[in-house]
Amino acid sequence: MGLAGHVTRAVTRALLPAAEQERLAGLQLHDAGHGWDRLGMHPDSVKLSAATTRFLYEVWFRVDSRGAEGIPSTGPVILAANHAGLLPLDGVMLWADVLRHTSPPRVVRMVADTFVPRLPFVGTAFSRTGVVGGNRATVDRLLDDGELLGVFPEGVPGIAKPSSERYQLRPFRVGHAELAIQHGAPIVPVGIVGSEEQWPELARIESFHLWGAPYLPIPATPLPLPVRYRIRYGTPIDPRARFSARQADDPGAARALAREVQAAVQALIDQGLRERKGLFR
């Protein structure tokens, strides 16, 4: 083990309670030979991220999570959530929440836009914790391997909407529905409340496309606001009950399933909004 490996383990030991370290020892990983999976995920990096996101999860955003017990413990699953915020902190909180609330612990393979792997340092760091590029062949293979995918079916329009339209979902893309039908994977709808207000945007530079980024956001505050996150998981929608795998190529079937998922996510968001007493409570 090199210096980086020693530092990683030391930081993890320092920041993560012993019980949680023991629980995460049961992480499922398709080891490709040297401790990494084929897409670059490494258990030490997952544990380090679990340790370093604790402060954000427990103290800063004080995540209130409900319904995670409904996530199937094995087999291919797709989590479909709403997406908002200056930076993908909602994805980070969802990743941490699922890791905490699944037994044995499951790592959400968050599907990122294709520009994310291009980002120096960020792309590598994300891949070590299980983030994958948003292309069809990769996610197909992950579902074949029985992994848990995390997608934001709104895509970039979800995070690019004005604050006056917060918590109003953009039309869901249908890729996740096609995948679910093709692989017989249940879709777990997820509503995230708090992400829309976490980091107000002052402006954006639309002409900034370095590394393929859609734009460069300018934050109104130097740090994200300590809003309270609410993550609500819905009942899994099992496409096998109504669709055969061959219907994955039927645009009508995929659209119908995507609409159903969108309605479920919207209902979970509305539930979270009703339960909240204020931005910070």
Next chain:
Amino acid sequence: MTGVLVTGATTLFGRALVERLLARRDGTTVLAVAAERTWPGVQDRRLHYLPLDLTRSRDVRELLFGPARDLAIDVVVHSAHHRSVRAKGRRVHALNVDATREMLQLAERHPTIRRFVYVGSAEIYRVDAALPALIGEDHPIEMSPEMPQRVRDRVEADLTVCVRMGLSPLSIAVLRLAETFAPECGSQLFDYLSSRVCYRPIGHDPMLDVISIEDATRATELALASRAQGVFNVPGADVLPLSAAIAYAKRIAIPIGASLIGPLYTARARVRGTEFEWSLNRRRFRWSGVLDGARAKRELGYQPQHRVRWTAPADETTEPTPRVHVDDTLRATPPT
């Protein structure tokens, strides 16, 4: 399988494949062909070695309709290609591409040959951040005209063979092997790690897929014994980040801006004559590209089993190779 013709037989891969075929003890005859005058491997009464220049059309014709027919060769394993990464020109193209086309065309009307296995490389796949990190057989091919001749030749030879699938009377298999980490195999990673200091792009640490000679030859053996047609990715047992490969080889990694690495390696190649070519690696040393071997597993029964020996190349000891006889009775024409 009664007899196998192996081209490029004196490379490390070729020798290992020949030895593997001889170890089968099922009476298979091996006709080994390469440019070298002498056969550097083991001796066996079932092995016939023929020095031959595959760029000479007449030699190839006389090989196939002479010794290959006499020995009742029924399978061809074509692995010959120019060993130097930097070599270019018509003669290199003649070996890498024209010889492949010639072999295939002649094999199609040969009285005994029934199967043609082309040993290609995963170098032909395009690697990019926007493309899947898992490379299936239908992954985009690297068609950029800026790529060195080595890649363009490999693409052309691969597609030349692929285009005959289903049309040819032969049963054809194309193997796209992960990078073989060994000397004499054109391994860029081996050349890269032969330097004590390795420059790598700062902020990027892609996943690499590396195969051992044992697995490469085992996959080829499975392919030539099979009737399965098509293209097969052949991954290795070593899937790891570039930084880990550098660490295993006990080298010093220096992360620097990607735009600086090219000139540095060009200068190093001019001063020290190394084979490492940055233009061949600039994408795969930034973006991950790992072979998906599901089809080879399903249809050939291949799964990687043997790890690469990550000994630093400079620390390797070169064992003297035995010199054995050349079977002059099978000589088609004198090598040039």
